[in-house]
Amino acid sequence: MPREAEPSLNERxxxxxxLTENLRLDGREFDKYRPLELTFGDEYGVAxxxxxxxxxxxxxxxxxxxxxxxxxxxxxxxxxxxxxxMTSPAFELNRPTExxxxxxxxxxxxxRRSGAMDTESLxxxxxxxxxxxxxxxxxxxxxxxxxxxxxxxxVAALRHFRKPDTSMEGGVLTVYTPAEREPVPLSWLHSxxxxxxxxxxxxxxxxxLDASWSEEQIRVGSCTISLNRHGEIxxxxxxxxxxxxxxxxxxxxxxxxxxxxxxxTFLDKKLAExxxxxxxxxxxxxxxxxxxx
Amino acid sequence: xxxESLLVLPGDEIDxxxxxxxxxxxxxxxxxxxxxxxxxxxxxxxxxxxxxxxxTSLYVEYNGGRYIPSVSDLVIGQVxxxxxxxxxxxxxxxxxxxxxxHLAFEGATKKTRPQLAPGALVYARISLANRHMxxxxxxxxxxxxxAEGLGPLTGGMIFDISLGLARRLLMARSREAGGIAxxxxxxxxGLAFETAVGRNGKVWVGSENTKTVVLVGRALKETDExxxxxxxxxxxxxxLIKQMR
Numbered sequence: 058m059p060r061e062a063e064p065s066l067n068e069r070x071x072x073x074x075x076l077t078e079n080l081r082l083d084g085r086e087f088d089k090y091r092p093l094e095l096t097f098g099d100e101y102g103v104a105x106x107x108x109x110x111x112x113x114x115x116x117x118x119x120x121x122x123x124x125x126x127x128x129x130x131x132x133x134x135x136x137x138x139x140x141x142x143m144t145s146p147a148f149e150l151n152r153p154t155e156x157x158x159x160x161x162x163x164x165x166x167x168x169r170r171s172g173a174m175d176t177e178s179l180x181x182x183x184x185x186x187x188x189x190x191x192x193x194x195x196x197x198x199x200x201x202x203x204x205x206x207x208x209x210x211x212v213a214a215l216r217h218f219r220k221p222d223t224s225m226e227g228g229v230l231t232v233y234t235p236a237e238r239e240p241v242p243l244s245w246l247h248s249x250x251x252x253x254x255x256x257x258x259x260x261x262x263x264x265x266l267d268a269s270w271s272e273e274q275i276r277v278g279s280c281t282i283s284l285n286r287h288g289e290i291x292x293x294x295x296x297x298x299x300x301x302x303x304x305x306x307x308x309x310x311x312x313x314x315x316x317x318x319x320x321x322t323f324l325d326k327k328l329a330e331x332x333x334x335x336x337x338x339x340x341x342x343x344x345x346x347x348x349x350x
Numbered sequence: 351x352x353x354e355s356l357l358v359l360p361g362d363e364i365d366x367x368x369x370x371x372x373x374x375x376x377x378x379x380x381x382x383x384x385x386x387x388x389x390x391x392x393x394x395x396x397x398x399x400x401x402x403x404x405x406t407s408l409y410v411e412y413n414g415g416r417y418i419p420s421v422s423d424l425v426i427g428q429v430x431x432x433x434x435x436x437x438x439x440x441x442x443x444x445x446x447x448x449x450x451x452h453l454a455f456e457g458a459t460k461k462t463r464p465q466l467a468p469g470a471l472v473y474a475r476i477s478l479a480n481r482h483m484x485x486x487x488x489x490x491x492x493x494x495x496x497a498e499g500l501g502p503l504t505g506g507m508i509f510d511i512s513l514g515l516a517r518r519l520l521m522a523r524s525r526e527a528g529g530i531a532x533x534x535x536x537x538x539x540g541l542a543f544e545t546a547v548g549r550n551g552k553v554w555v556g557s558e559n560t561k562t563v564v565l566v567g568r569a570l571k572e573t574d575e576x577x578x579x580x581x582x583x584x585x586x587x588x589x590l591i592k593q594m595r
Contacts, residue, residue: 067503071507127572146444
Protein backbone atom coordinates (compact mmCIF):
# COMPACT_ATOMS: atom_id res chain seq x y z
CA MET A 58 0.00 0.00 0.00
CA PRO A 59 1.66 3.26 -1.06
CA ARG A 60 1.84 5.92 1.58
CA GLU A 61 -0.02 9.19 1.30
CA ALA A 62 2.17 11.84 -0.34
CA GLU A 63 3.37 14.32 2.23
CA PRO A 64 3.54 18.03 1.55
CA SER A 65 7.01 19.44 0.94
CA LEU A 66 8.78 21.76 3.38
CA ASN A 67 8.19 24.70 1.05
CA GLU A 68 4.46 24.04 1.01
CA ARG A 69 4.26 23.80 4.80
CA UNK A 70 6.16 27.02 5.29
CA UNK A 71 4.28 28.88 2.63
CA UNK A 72 0.77 27.87 3.64
CA UNK A 73 1.48 28.87 7.24
CA UNK A 74 3.03 32.16 6.15
CA UNK A 75 0.02 32.88 3.93
CA LEU A 76 -2.39 32.06 6.76
CA THR A 77 -0.66 34.50 9.11
CA GLU A 78 -1.18 37.10 6.38
CA ASN A 79 -4.90 36.21 6.18
CA LEU A 80 -4.61 34.48 2.83
CA ARG A 81 -5.79 31.09 1.69
CA LEU A 82 -4.41 29.44 -1.40
CA ASP A 83 -7.77 29.36 -3.16
CA GLY A 84 -8.60 32.93 -2.16
CA ARG A 85 -11.41 31.96 0.21
CA GLU A 86 -12.02 33.66 3.51
CA PHE A 87 -11.24 31.66 6.64
CA ASP A 88 -14.88 30.91 7.44
CA LYS A 89 -16.08 30.17 3.92
CA TYR A 90 -17.03 26.79 2.54
CA ARG A 91 -16.14 25.74 -0.97
CA PRO A 92 -19.17 25.63 -3.31
CA LEU A 93 -21.49 22.92 -2.04
CA GLU A 94 -23.56 21.02 -4.57
CA LEU A 95 -26.17 18.35 -4.09
CA THR A 96 -27.87 16.19 -6.70
CA PHE A 97 -30.38 13.45 -6.05
CA GLY A 98 -30.45 10.28 -8.11
CA ASP A 99 -33.36 8.89 -10.07
CA GLU A 100 -34.01 6.45 -7.26
CA TYR A 101 -35.10 7.56 -3.83
CA GLY A 102 -32.32 7.87 -1.28
CA VAL A 103 -29.33 8.59 -3.51
CA ALA A 104 -27.46 11.82 -2.78
CA UNK A 105 -24.35 12.99 -4.56
CA UNK A 106 -22.57 15.78 -2.72
CA UNK A 107 -19.64 17.76 -4.05
CA UNK A 108 -17.74 20.22 -1.91
CA UNK A 109 -15.10 21.78 -4.09
CA UNK A 110 -13.26 18.75 -5.41
CA UNK A 111 -14.42 16.45 -2.64
CA UNK A 112 -17.23 14.20 -3.79
CA UNK A 113 -19.30 11.83 -1.71
CA UNK A 114 -22.15 9.58 -2.79
CA UNK A 115 -24.59 8.17 -0.25
CA UNK A 116 -27.14 5.50 -1.05
CA UNK A 117 -29.92 4.40 1.26
CA UNK A 118 -31.58 1.01 1.11
CA UNK A 119 -34.14 -0.79 3.27
CA UNK A 120 -35.08 -4.41 3.75
CA UNK A 121 -37.32 -6.36 6.13
CA UNK A 122 -35.40 -8.37 8.71
CA UNK A 123 -35.67 -9.78 12.23
CA UNK A 124 -34.93 -7.19 14.95
CA UNK A 125 -32.18 -7.68 17.52
CA UNK A 126 -33.30 -9.93 20.38
CA UNK A 127 -32.55 -7.33 23.06
CA UNK A 128 -34.43 -4.57 21.20
CA UNK A 129 -37.60 -6.16 19.85
CA UNK A 130 -39.34 -2.80 19.34
CA UNK A 131 -36.54 -1.13 17.41
CA UNK A 132 -35.68 -1.22 13.76
CA UNK A 133 -32.11 -1.50 12.52
CA UNK A 134 -30.24 1.53 11.23
CA UNK A 135 -26.65 1.24 10.00
CA UNK A 136 -24.27 3.57 8.25
CA UNK A 137 -21.40 2.03 6.30
CA UNK A 138 -18.56 4.20 5.12
CA UNK A 139 -16.12 3.05 2.54
CA UNK A 140 -12.92 4.67 1.34
CA UNK A 141 -11.85 2.81 -1.75
CA UNK A 142 -8.54 2.96 -3.60
CA MET A 143 -10.39 5.03 -6.19
CA THR A 144 -10.33 7.91 -3.70
CA SER A 145 -6.61 7.74 -3.14
CA PRO A 146 -4.07 4.94 -3.63
CA ALA A 147 -3.32 5.18 0.09
CA PHE A 148 -6.67 3.59 0.92
CA GLU A 149 -7.20 -0.11 0.67
CA LEU A 150 -10.36 -2.16 0.76
CA ASN A 151 -11.08 -4.13 3.94
CA ARG A 152 -8.25 -2.47 5.78
CA PRO A 153 -9.68 0.65 7.39
CA THR A 154 -7.25 3.52 7.81
CA GLU A 155 -7.47 5.95 10.68
CA UNK A 156 -9.30 8.43 8.45
CA UNK A 157 -11.96 5.89 7.64
CA UNK A 158 -12.51 4.80 11.24
CA UNK A 159 -12.78 8.39 12.43
CA UNK A 160 -15.11 9.29 9.61
CA UNK A 161 -17.52 6.45 10.31
CA UNK A 162 -17.40 7.09 14.08
CA UNK A 163 -18.19 10.78 13.62
CA UNK A 164 -21.08 10.15 11.27
CA UNK A 165 -22.39 7.42 13.52
CA UNK A 166 -22.32 9.75 16.51
CA UNK A 167 -23.83 12.64 14.61
CA UNK A 168 -26.68 10.92 12.82
CA ARG A 169 -27.42 7.66 14.57
CA ARG A 170 -26.67 8.34 18.20
CA SER A 171 -28.27 11.78 18.17
CA GLY A 172 -31.56 10.09 17.35
CA ALA A 173 -32.06 11.87 14.07
CA MET A 174 -34.25 9.03 12.90
CA ASP A 175 -37.00 7.46 14.96
CA THR A 176 -35.88 3.82 14.84
CA GLU A 177 -38.99 2.63 16.66
CA SER A 178 -41.04 3.59 13.64
CA LEU A 179 -39.11 0.96 11.69
CA UNK A 180 -40.65 -1.83 13.76
CA UNK A 181 -43.27 -3.84 11.88
CA UNK A 182 -44.10 -6.80 14.13
CA UNK A 183 -42.62 -6.57 17.61
CA UNK A 184 -39.77 -9.03 17.99
CA UNK A 185 -40.38 -10.56 14.59
CA UNK A 186 -40.11 -8.14 11.75
CA UNK A 187 -38.61 -4.72 11.29
CA UNK A 188 -37.07 -2.52 8.63
CA UNK A 189 -33.31 -2.46 8.37
CA UNK A 190 -32.24 0.88 6.90
CA UNK A 191 -28.71 1.06 5.65
CA UNK A 192 -26.78 4.02 4.26
CA UNK A 193 -23.68 3.31 2.21
CA UNK A 194 -21.27 6.21 1.96
CA UNK A 195 -18.88 6.09 -0.97
CA UNK A 196 -16.15 8.67 -1.10
CA UNK A 197 -15.48 9.28 -4.78
CA UNK A 198 -12.90 12.00 -4.53
CA UNK A 199 -10.97 13.25 -1.55
CA UNK A 200 -9.89 16.87 -1.40
CA UNK A 201 -10.24 17.45 2.31
CA UNK A 202 -13.13 17.86 4.72
CA UNK A 203 -14.62 14.44 4.14
CA UNK A 204 -16.53 14.54 7.41
CA UNK A 205 -18.71 17.52 6.57
CA UNK A 206 -19.39 16.35 3.03
CA UNK A 207 -20.14 12.76 4.09
CA UNK A 208 -22.42 13.84 6.93
CA UNK A 209 -24.34 16.15 4.62
CA UNK A 210 -24.66 13.35 2.06
CA UNK A 211 -25.95 10.90 4.67
CA VAL A 212 -28.57 13.31 5.99
CA ALA A 213 -29.62 14.30 2.47
CA ALA A 214 -29.90 10.68 1.36
CA LEU A 215 -31.98 9.70 4.40
CA ARG A 216 -34.29 12.67 4.08
CA HIS A 217 -34.78 11.89 0.40
CA PHE A 218 -35.35 8.18 0.96
CA ARG A 219 -38.80 6.57 0.77
CA LYS A 220 -39.39 3.09 2.12
CA PRO A 221 -42.10 0.85 0.67
CA ASP A 222 -45.47 1.15 2.34
CA THR A 223 -46.67 -1.80 4.43
CA SER A 224 -49.87 -2.99 6.05
CA MET A 225 -50.77 -5.59 8.67
CA GLU A 226 -54.00 -7.49 8.28
CA GLY A 227 -54.80 -10.54 10.33
CA GLY A 228 -51.16 -11.17 11.15
CA VAL A 229 -50.13 -11.01 7.52
CA LEU A 230 -47.58 -8.38 6.62
CA THR A 231 -47.86 -6.95 3.13
CA VAL A 232 -45.10 -4.87 1.57
CA TYR A 233 -46.43 -2.85 -1.35
CA THR A 234 -44.48 -2.14 -4.50
CA PRO A 235 -44.16 1.51 -5.57
CA ALA A 236 -46.76 0.82 -8.28
CA GLU A 237 -49.36 -0.28 -5.71
CA ARG A 238 -48.77 2.36 -3.06
CA GLU A 239 -46.56 5.39 -3.01
CA PRO A 240 -43.47 4.75 -0.78
CA VAL A 241 -43.36 6.65 2.51
CA PRO A 242 -40.58 8.80 3.93
CA LEU A 243 -38.70 7.80 7.08
CA SER A 244 -39.83 9.31 10.33
CA TRP A 245 -37.21 12.01 10.68
CA LEU A 246 -36.78 14.02 13.86
CA HIS A 247 -33.99 16.52 13.24
CA SER A 248 -31.17 17.10 10.76
CA UNK A 249 -27.72 17.31 12.33
CA UNK A 250 -24.73 18.49 10.28
CA UNK A 251 -21.00 18.39 10.93
CA UNK A 252 -18.85 21.51 10.77
CA UNK A 253 -15.11 20.93 10.94
CA UNK A 254 -12.59 23.52 12.04
CA UNK A 255 -8.88 23.15 11.41
CA UNK A 256 -6.36 24.90 13.61
CA UNK A 257 -3.01 26.33 12.64
CA UNK A 258 -0.21 28.18 14.36
CA UNK A 259 1.73 27.23 17.46
CA UNK A 260 -1.20 27.65 19.80
CA UNK A 261 -3.87 26.87 17.28
CA UNK A 262 -4.81 30.54 17.06
CA UNK A 263 -5.78 30.40 13.38
CA UNK A 264 -9.03 28.58 12.71
CA UNK A 265 -10.11 27.56 9.19
CA LEU A 266 -13.42 26.21 8.05
CA ASP A 267 -13.58 23.53 5.35
CA ALA A 268 -9.87 22.93 4.91
CA SER A 269 -8.82 21.48 1.58
CA TRP A 270 -6.61 18.41 1.52
CA SER A 271 -3.36 20.37 1.28
CA GLU A 272 -4.44 22.50 4.21
CA GLU A 273 -5.63 19.49 6.17
CA GLN A 274 -2.23 17.84 5.91
CA ILE A 275 -0.46 20.60 7.80
CA ARG A 276 -3.02 21.47 10.47
CA VAL A 277 -2.04 21.13 14.11
CA GLY A 278 -5.49 20.14 15.28
CA SER A 279 -9.10 19.90 14.24
CA CYS A 280 -12.48 20.04 15.88
CA THR A 281 -15.71 18.65 14.47
CA ILE A 282 -18.90 20.13 15.84
CA SER A 283 -22.21 18.47 15.01
CA LEU A 284 -25.40 20.34 15.61
CA ASN A 285 -28.80 20.99 14.12
CA ARG A 286 -30.28 24.30 13.10
CA HIS A 287 -31.91 24.80 16.50
CA GLY A 288 -28.44 24.96 18.00
CA GLU A 289 -28.70 21.60 19.72
CA ILE A 290 -25.20 20.17 19.77
CA UNK A 291 -24.98 16.41 19.10
CA UNK A 292 -21.28 16.01 19.63
CA UNK A 293 -17.99 17.85 19.65
CA UNK A 294 -14.90 15.89 18.70
CA UNK A 295 -11.48 17.36 19.21
CA UNK A 296 -9.25 14.36 18.76
CA UNK A 297 -5.80 15.27 20.04
CA UNK A 298 -3.74 17.99 18.46
CA UNK A 299 -2.71 21.31 19.92
CA UNK A 300 -4.90 22.60 22.76
CA UNK A 301 -7.18 25.44 21.72
CA UNK A 302 -8.51 28.29 23.89
CA UNK A 303 -12.02 27.65 25.20
CA UNK A 304 -13.18 31.10 24.08
CA UNK A 305 -11.98 30.39 20.56
CA UNK A 306 -13.93 27.13 20.57
CA UNK A 307 -17.06 28.97 21.68
CA UNK A 308 -16.61 31.37 18.80
CA UNK A 309 -16.22 28.37 16.47
CA UNK A 310 -19.50 26.88 17.70
CA UNK A 311 -21.32 30.13 17.03
CA UNK A 312 -20.07 30.29 13.46
CA UNK A 313 -20.87 26.57 13.08
CA UNK A 314 -24.48 27.30 13.98
CA UNK A 315 -24.83 29.87 11.19
CA UNK A 316 -23.26 27.40 8.75
CA UNK A 317 -25.63 24.63 9.84
CA UNK A 318 -28.58 26.93 9.31
CA UNK A 319 -27.32 27.56 5.78
CA UNK A 320 -26.93 23.82 5.17
CA UNK A 321 -30.39 23.19 6.49
CA THR A 322 -32.08 25.74 4.24
CA PHE A 323 -30.03 24.54 1.29
CA LEU A 324 -31.10 20.93 1.86
CA ASP A 325 -34.75 21.89 2.35
CA LYS A 326 -34.66 23.86 -0.88
CA LYS A 327 -33.09 21.00 -2.81
CA LEU A 328 -35.56 18.47 -1.40
CA ALA A 329 -38.46 20.71 -2.35
CA GLU A 330 -37.07 21.11 -5.86
CA UNK A 331 -36.68 17.37 -6.21
CA UNK A 332 -40.19 16.69 -4.91
CA UNK A 333 -41.54 19.15 -7.44
CA UNK A 334 -39.61 17.45 -10.22
CA UNK A 335 -41.03 14.06 -9.26
CA UNK A 336 -44.57 15.31 -8.73
CA UNK A 337 -45.67 15.04 -12.34
CA UNK A 338 -49.20 16.26 -12.85
CA UNK A 339 -49.58 17.14 -9.17
CA UNK A 340 -50.92 13.71 -8.24
CA UNK A 341 -48.51 12.97 -5.43
CA UNK A 342 -50.83 14.19 -2.68
CA UNK A 343 -53.59 11.85 -3.86
CA UNK A 344 -51.30 8.86 -4.35
CA UNK A 345 -49.83 9.04 -0.89
CA UNK A 346 -51.38 6.77 1.72
CA UNK A 347 -49.51 8.53 4.47
CA UNK A 348 -51.41 10.20 7.29
CA UNK A 349 -50.33 13.47 8.83
CA UNK A 350 -49.01 13.07 12.31
CA UNK B 351 9.43 24.08 -35.58
CA UNK B 352 6.45 21.79 -35.58
CA UNK B 353 5.11 21.19 -39.02
CA GLU B 354 2.82 18.19 -38.89
CA SER B 355 0.11 17.22 -36.46
CA LEU B 356 -2.41 14.43 -36.53
CA LEU B 357 -4.50 12.53 -34.02
CA VAL B 358 -3.18 9.08 -33.19
CA LEU B 359 -4.52 6.26 -31.04
CA PRO B 360 -2.44 3.67 -29.20
CA GLY B 361 -1.10 1.08 -31.62
CA ASP B 362 -1.89 3.10 -34.75
CA GLU B 363 0.37 2.71 -37.74
CA ILE B 364 2.30 5.89 -38.35
CA ASP B 365 2.51 6.97 -41.96
CA UNK B 366 6.23 6.77 -42.88
CA UNK B 367 5.96 10.08 -44.75
CA UNK B 368 5.27 11.83 -41.44
CA UNK B 369 8.45 10.57 -39.80
CA UNK B 370 11.17 13.20 -40.05
CA UNK B 371 14.45 12.09 -41.59
CA UNK B 372 17.88 13.63 -41.66
CA UNK B 373 21.13 12.66 -43.33
CA UNK B 374 23.20 12.50 -40.17
CA UNK B 375 21.04 12.93 -37.09
CA UNK B 376 19.19 9.90 -35.81
CA UNK B 377 15.44 10.10 -35.20
CA UNK B 378 14.55 10.98 -31.60
CA UNK B 379 11.38 9.57 -30.12
CA UNK B 380 9.62 11.64 -27.50
CA UNK B 381 6.97 10.69 -24.95
CA UNK B 382 4.04 8.59 -26.07
CA UNK B 383 5.90 6.64 -28.71
CA UNK B 384 7.60 3.31 -28.59
CA UNK B 385 10.08 1.70 -30.89
CA UNK B 386 9.22 -1.91 -31.61
CA UNK B 387 12.26 -3.55 -33.19
CA UNK B 388 13.13 -3.89 -35.93
CA UNK B 389 11.32 -1.05 -37.68
CA UNK B 390 7.99 -0.13 -36.12
CA UNK B 391 7.14 3.04 -34.26
CA UNK B 392 3.89 2.76 -32.32
CA UNK B 393 2.05 5.37 -30.25
CA UNK B 394 1.29 4.22 -26.71
CA UNK B 395 -1.22 6.96 -25.89
CA UNK B 396 -3.98 8.83 -27.66
CA UNK B 397 -3.05 12.36 -28.65
CA UNK B 398 -1.67 14.65 -31.28
CA UNK B 399 1.34 13.38 -33.17
CA UNK B 400 3.88 16.15 -33.52
CA UNK B 401 6.83 15.86 -35.87
CA UNK B 402 9.71 18.25 -35.50
CA UNK B 403 11.72 18.19 -38.71
CA UNK B 404 14.43 20.53 -37.52
CA UNK B 405 15.30 18.36 -34.53
CA THR B 406 14.31 15.12 -36.29
CA SER B 407 12.09 14.26 -33.36
CA LEU B 408 8.65 12.77 -33.10
CA TYR B 409 6.36 12.75 -30.09
CA VAL B 410 2.73 12.59 -29.04
CA GLU B 411 1.17 15.60 -27.34
CA TYR B 412 -1.50 14.60 -24.82
CA ASN B 413 -3.02 16.12 -21.76
CA GLY B 414 -3.40 14.32 -18.51
CA GLY B 415 -2.45 10.94 -17.32
CA ARG B 416 0.50 10.20 -15.14
CA TYR B 417 3.95 11.56 -15.71
CA ILE B 418 6.33 9.08 -17.26
CA PRO B 419 9.95 10.21 -17.00
CA SER B 420 11.95 10.62 -20.15
CA VAL B 421 15.52 11.78 -20.61
CA SER B 422 16.34 15.51 -20.47
CA ASP B 423 12.94 16.50 -19.05
CA LEU B 424 13.06 19.25 -16.45
CA VAL B 425 11.20 18.15 -13.34
CA ILE B 426 10.50 19.31 -9.82
CA GLY B 427 11.01 16.58 -7.26
CA GLN B 428 10.60 16.26 -3.55
CA VAL B 429 13.44 14.70 -1.55
CA UNK B 430 12.10 11.78 0.43
CA UNK B 431 15.33 10.61 2.09
CA UNK B 432 19.05 10.57 1.74
CA UNK B 433 21.15 7.44 1.30
CA UNK B 434 24.95 6.98 1.41
CA UNK B 435 25.69 8.82 -1.80
CA UNK B 436 22.36 9.80 -3.29
CA UNK B 437 19.02 11.39 -2.51
CA UNK B 438 15.78 9.59 -3.21
CA UNK B 439 13.53 12.08 -4.94
CA UNK B 440 9.83 11.71 -5.56
CA UNK B 441 8.57 13.05 -8.87
CA UNK B 442 4.99 11.91 -8.59
CA UNK B 443 3.09 10.61 -5.59
CA UNK B 444 2.63 6.82 -5.40
CA UNK B 445 5.40 6.09 -7.91
CA UNK B 446 8.90 4.75 -7.25
CA UNK B 447 11.50 7.32 -6.31
CA UNK B 448 14.07 8.71 -8.70
CA UNK B 449 17.67 8.93 -7.53
CA UNK B 450 19.74 12.10 -7.43
CA UNK B 451 23.45 11.53 -6.67
CA HIS B 452 24.89 13.80 -3.98
CA LEU B 453 27.58 14.93 -6.41
CA ALA B 454 25.20 15.86 -9.24
CA PHE B 455 25.09 19.53 -8.17
CA GLU B 456 27.17 22.41 -9.46
CA GLY B 457 30.64 22.35 -7.92
CA ALA B 458 29.65 19.65 -5.46
CA THR B 459 32.31 17.68 -3.69
CA LYS B 460 31.90 15.30 -0.77
CA LYS B 461 32.25 18.27 1.59
CA THR B 462 30.46 21.04 -0.28
CA ARG B 463 27.41 19.19 -1.52
CA PRO B 464 24.06 20.76 -0.64
CA GLN B 465 22.40 19.23 2.41
CA LEU B 466 18.76 18.56 1.59
CA ALA B 467 16.31 17.63 4.32
CA PRO B 468 13.43 15.23 3.59
CA GLY B 469 10.66 17.31 2.04
CA ALA B 470 12.97 19.77 0.27
CA LEU B 471 12.28 20.56 -3.37
CA VAL B 472 14.78 20.30 -6.21
CA TYR B 473 14.61 21.42 -9.81
CA ALA B 474 16.41 18.76 -11.79
CA ARG B 475 16.89 17.24 -15.20
CA ILE B 476 16.30 13.57 -15.91
CA SER B 477 19.58 12.01 -16.96
CA LEU B 478 18.50 8.42 -17.23
CA ALA B 479 15.06 6.98 -17.81
CA ASN B 480 14.75 3.39 -18.88
CA ARG B 481 11.67 1.31 -18.70
CA HIS B 482 11.52 -0.95 -15.63
CA MET B 483 14.24 1.12 -13.95
CA UNK B 484 14.07 3.97 -11.48
CA UNK B 485 14.94 7.24 -13.21
CA UNK B 486 18.09 9.19 -12.39
CA UNK B 487 18.29 12.95 -12.00
CA UNK B 488 21.01 15.58 -12.16
CA UNK B 489 21.14 19.22 -11.13
CA UNK B 490 24.18 20.10 -13.21
CA UNK B 491 24.89 20.06 -16.90
CA UNK B 492 27.20 17.16 -17.71
CA UNK B 493 28.90 19.09 -20.50
CA UNK B 494 29.43 22.53 -18.95
CA UNK B 495 29.52 21.63 -15.27
CA UNK B 496 27.17 24.56 -14.55
CA ALA B 497 23.83 24.41 -12.74
CA GLU B 498 21.98 26.33 -15.49
CA GLY B 499 19.16 27.19 -13.14
CA LEU B 500 18.82 23.75 -11.64
CA GLY B 501 19.24 22.98 -7.97
CA PRO B 502 17.37 23.18 -4.67
CA LEU B 503 14.29 25.41 -4.59
CA THR B 504 14.02 27.47 -1.42
CA GLY B 505 10.93 29.28 -0.23
CA GLY B 506 8.01 29.81 -2.57
CA MET B 507 5.15 27.47 -3.19
CA ILE B 508 4.53 24.53 -5.48
CA PHE B 509 1.31 24.11 -7.46
CA ASP B 510 0.04 21.05 -9.27
CA ILE B 511 -0.97 21.56 -12.88
CA SER B 512 -1.86 19.22 -15.71
CA LEU B 513 0.94 17.72 -17.74
CA GLY B 514 -0.32 19.45 -20.88
CA LEU B 515 -0.13 22.87 -19.28
CA ALA B 516 3.36 22.11 -17.96
CA ARG B 517 4.52 21.26 -21.47
CA ARG B 518 2.90 24.36 -22.92
CA LEU B 519 4.54 26.54 -20.28
CA LEU B 520 7.91 25.03 -21.12
CA MET B 521 7.60 25.82 -24.83
CA ALA B 522 10.11 28.38 -26.10
CA ARG B 523 7.27 30.57 -27.37
CA SER B 524 4.48 29.52 -25.07
CA ARG B 525 2.19 32.37 -26.12
CA GLU B 526 2.19 31.67 -29.85
CA ALA B 527 2.65 27.92 -29.86
CA GLY B 528 1.00 26.94 -26.59
CA GLY B 529 -1.57 29.69 -26.13
CA ILE B 530 -0.40 30.41 -22.59
CA ALA B 531 0.21 34.04 -21.74
CA UNK B 532 -0.88 34.16 -18.14
CA UNK B 533 2.60 34.44 -16.63
CA UNK B 534 3.62 37.14 -19.12
CA UNK B 535 0.44 39.08 -18.37
CA UNK B 536 0.97 38.85 -14.63
CA UNK B 537 4.52 40.09 -15.09
CA UNK B 538 3.27 42.97 -17.22
CA UNK B 539 0.97 43.99 -14.35
CA GLY B 540 4.07 44.71 -12.32
CA LEU B 541 4.17 41.58 -10.18
CA ALA B 542 7.67 40.38 -9.36
CA PHE B 543 7.96 36.61 -9.16
CA GLU B 544 10.03 33.73 -10.48
CA THR B 545 8.80 30.37 -11.65
CA ALA B 546 10.21 26.92 -12.32
CA VAL B 547 8.08 24.57 -14.38
CA GLY B 548 8.49 20.84 -13.98
CA ARG B 549 7.45 18.54 -16.78
CA ASN B 550 5.92 16.30 -14.11
CA GLY B 551 3.03 18.72 -13.66
CA LYS B 552 4.43 21.02 -11.01
CA VAL B 553 5.07 24.72 -11.00
CA TRP B 554 7.16 26.39 -8.36
CA VAL B 555 6.44 30.07 -7.81
CA GLY B 556 8.72 32.21 -5.69
CA SER B 557 8.37 35.83 -4.68
CA GLU B 558 9.13 38.21 -1.83
CA ASN B 559 5.43 38.86 -1.55
CA THR B 560 3.15 36.05 -0.35
CA LYS B 561 0.13 37.62 -2.03
CA THR B 562 1.87 37.52 -5.40
CA VAL B 563 2.57 33.80 -5.08
CA VAL B 564 -1.04 33.05 -4.16
CA LEU B 565 -2.25 35.13 -7.07
CA VAL B 566 0.05 33.49 -9.61
CA GLY B 567 -0.94 30.07 -8.31
CA ARG B 568 -4.63 30.83 -8.61
CA ALA B 569 -4.20 32.23 -12.10
CA LEU B 570 -2.33 29.12 -13.24
CA LYS B 571 -4.82 26.71 -11.66
CA GLU B 572 -7.80 28.48 -13.12
CA THR B 573 -6.23 28.67 -16.56
CA ASP B 574 -5.55 24.96 -16.35
CA GLU B 575 -8.90 23.80 -15.00
CA UNK B 576 -11.05 25.93 -17.27
CA UNK B 577 -8.80 25.65 -20.35
CA UNK B 578 -8.76 29.40 -20.93
CA UNK B 579 -7.47 30.96 -24.15
CA UNK B 580 -5.29 34.07 -24.29
CA UNK B 581 -8.22 36.52 -24.27
CA UNK B 582 -9.82 34.81 -21.28
CA UNK B 583 -6.48 34.71 -19.52
CA UNK B 584 -6.25 38.49 -19.91
CA UNK B 585 -9.65 38.90 -18.28
CA UNK B 586 -8.73 36.49 -15.49
CA UNK B 587 -5.52 38.38 -14.73
CA UNK B 588 -7.42 41.70 -14.64
CA UNK B 589 -10.00 40.20 -12.30
CA LEU B 590 -7.44 38.70 -9.93
CA ILE B 591 -5.36 41.89 -9.82
CA LYS B 592 -8.48 43.88 -9.01
CA GLN B 593 -9.39 41.46 -6.23
CA MET B 594 -5.94 41.70 -4.72
CA ARG B 595 -6.00 45.50 -4.47
